Amino acid sequence: MASLTMPAGVTTVLLDIEGTTTPITFVKEILFPYIEDNVKEYLQNHWEEKECQEDVQLLRLQAEKDRELNGFVPIPVNEAEVQKIIQGVVDNVNWQISLDRKTTALKQLQGHMWRAAYASGQIKGEVYDDVVPALRKWKEAGIKLYIFSSGSVEAQKLLFGYSIEGDLLELFQGHFDTTVGPKVESESYRKIADHIGCSTENILFLTDITTEAKAAEEAGVNVAVVMRPGNAALTDEEKASNPLITSFMQITCMHKIN
Structure with missing residues (x-):
């Protein structure tokens, strides 16, 4: 699968968790x-x-x-x-x-x-091998990183705070859950952009769910759909209408944010 260049205007990456940063099986x-x-x-x-x-x-x-x-x-x-x-x-x-x-x-x-x-220590949060290296690389380039998950903000912080890779919370600028709105509604992404203080077109949203990607796209957000082992199979139409990646390392950041 070809690499994906992060759009030049992107200053923020918004991440889903289940099926995107973390195996569905963990949940x-x-x-x-x-x-x-x-x-x-x-x-x-x-x-x-x-x-x-x-x-x-x-x-x-x-x-x-x-x-x-x-x-x-x-x-x-x-x-x-x-x-x-x-x-x-x-x-x-x-x-x-x-x-x-x-x-x-x-x-x-x-x-x-x-x-x-x-x-x-009974539970440690799982993340895919490609996630942490990519997040560190994007953060070094000045990209801000946020989570948007249906799991509560507290649950998100536990997963990344006690992960198999150690405490990853310092990588993130903030966390959003469905108190901001459903993930399949465009207005949720507009609210997130307002909260962050940027335009929706400054955001790249990574998710494994195409209905979430569609809602984000309708709000003006850049999207990429993540295909991981164990995720729901995509239809040919879904594959044709969305940028696809199988690893965060396929996303190239060509610009640096001051």
């Missing part, structure tokens, strides 16, 4: 199973802590909203025995995960569990 086979395998032990070990109680209360409030949903799993009230409440929380969390839900309550608990796992 699907390590991060999410860790929650299911360890949620009960985590709750038992941290039950008396304020943060854990806040997580449980948020999950309980979400459960109240979910009462009408098919297969709803309730969380017992405070008068119940602690172990019954914990089991109820475990069952509710696993039910939400089985439906691939992304509620704030679930994300908050997951974030706190992952933080503990990263800090203890």
